[in-house]
Amino acid sequence: MDYRDWEILKVLNSQKNISKAARLLFITQPALTNRLKNMQEELGVKIVTRESRGIHFTPEGEYLVHCADDILAQFNNIKEHVRNMSKTSGNEVAGTLKLGVSNFFANYELPHILKLFKDQYPHVEFKVITGWSKDVAHFIHNRDVHIGFVRGDYSDRGLKKHLLFEETISVMSREEIDMQDLPNLPRIDYSGDYLLNSLIDNWWTENYTQPPLISIEVDQVDTCKEMVINGLGYGIMSSRMLKDIKEFYKVDLTDQNGNPILRRTWMYYHQESMDWNVVKVFVNFIETLGLQKHLEK
Template identity: 75%
Template sequence: MDYRDWEILKVLYNQKNLTKTARLLFLTQPALTTRLKHMQEDLGVTIVTRERRGVHFTPQGEYLVHCAEEALAHYEKIKENVQNMSNNESNKVVGTLKLGVSNFFANYELPYILKLFKRQFPHVEFKVITGWSRDVTQLIHNKDVHIGFVRGDYGCRGLSTHQLFEETICIASKDEIEIMNLPRLPRIEYRGDYLLKSIIDHWWAENYAQAPFISIEVDQVDTCKEMVINGLGYGILSSRVLSGIEDLSKVLITDQEGNPILRRTWMYYHKESLEWNVVKAFVHFIENYDWKYIRA
């Protein structure tokens, strides 16, 4: 059993799915299956069994997962200690930072942040996993990543949090429209995070008795934005998506008291992970970043 084997067992136990585990570990599914087979042959035990809904860990497999968590934590501590055992560079920040990042944050915010951080700490490498905010929250809870960037107010029990920024939600259209007429106007719908969808659906139910007229459905928020810019309908989008676009009509959606409905973006991490120099440096960097200058 080596480091990679322990990592496979930990991630597979959390995901209970071979396809998702392979994706997170940047492996093909056949390569992952072969690795599991070799582990079982070497140990002479069955670690997992495949079922219709995923994989099931045997008692021996459960024990090995517990060992994997201890082995990986020990290995990471050893690696950081060795990397920082330089006579004149005891405070040098090195290592690989594992980040879980929402799709929007990865596209609009993260590249510029990593560029600035890399200038300051050139010996740091990054491993980035992107996905829906709900999935990123699970990654950080499972300790598959050091730090998570999440849009929306998801559960953060047991995690340290830091709010990065908040944004309003707008009805955007090429031309000015009467809000009372929305149910009769063509809407560009996009596949967004389920929490944002629930916020918009709740707002709609409070204000309209009939369902919206969805004329076009797309997969990405950027596609929706371009459809709106070209006058094909209105979209309900966060203000950060619309940053820098001046020739659109934008109307904030508000709650029943007239307050703007806000969507917040958070940084999540486990407090104990601050023991790693690279995590501590990145958290400090983000906490002191001036978000009004972010490249959106």
């Protein structure tokens, strides 16, 4: 059996009718019938039975249909791999790049970066998976994606990484506030990733003996920001969230030595992925882009 045979089984399973399947496969009905006969002779089993309303798969046929999805997917992965490894240059770079991207990076930074890249390499396609940074770190570790953009240091010894940019973490309020009185002021809290929550919680325990006064809990940092802007309380978030927002009060968090508490965003990838031409070109593009300065413009 070859690739075309597996395609035939998949289409037959979806249509349950030989004439309809033949039209979708752009072959004649006799040719399709003959192909089925050859498959059955090769395997020594009956794959389908004909009925008045179409065809019915035998148990052996149903098993083959189940295998067809895996075999076709594997073939496409191999084809994509070879295509990505091809030694092309300039605008001829082609292939599909799988990216795992933290939610914030996907919303605020990635679209502009992909536009710049597509301007240079229009034949590259992207599949983007978003999630919490810890989930994206899991994607790249398991090789579900070629490259991961992660906020926070989810380091893995088997991965290469490149620092994209650093940002401070800040207390944000519509009105000026006394930081010593912060535990008594209403705070807008939100669901952040584990490392960010840890940074904020550690800073709090180092500076205050009582817990914060949580007045509102939301599930997204964007919602928190809008509530702070409307004067419903203060929030603690990364400085990049505060970009282009005017007329608000901001205090950067610092450690016990007065150094700013920084949150870093990294690009992670496996070194062997650089054998794929499209991965190598994209990684080099990001590294030479100078993302910190570029995004600050």
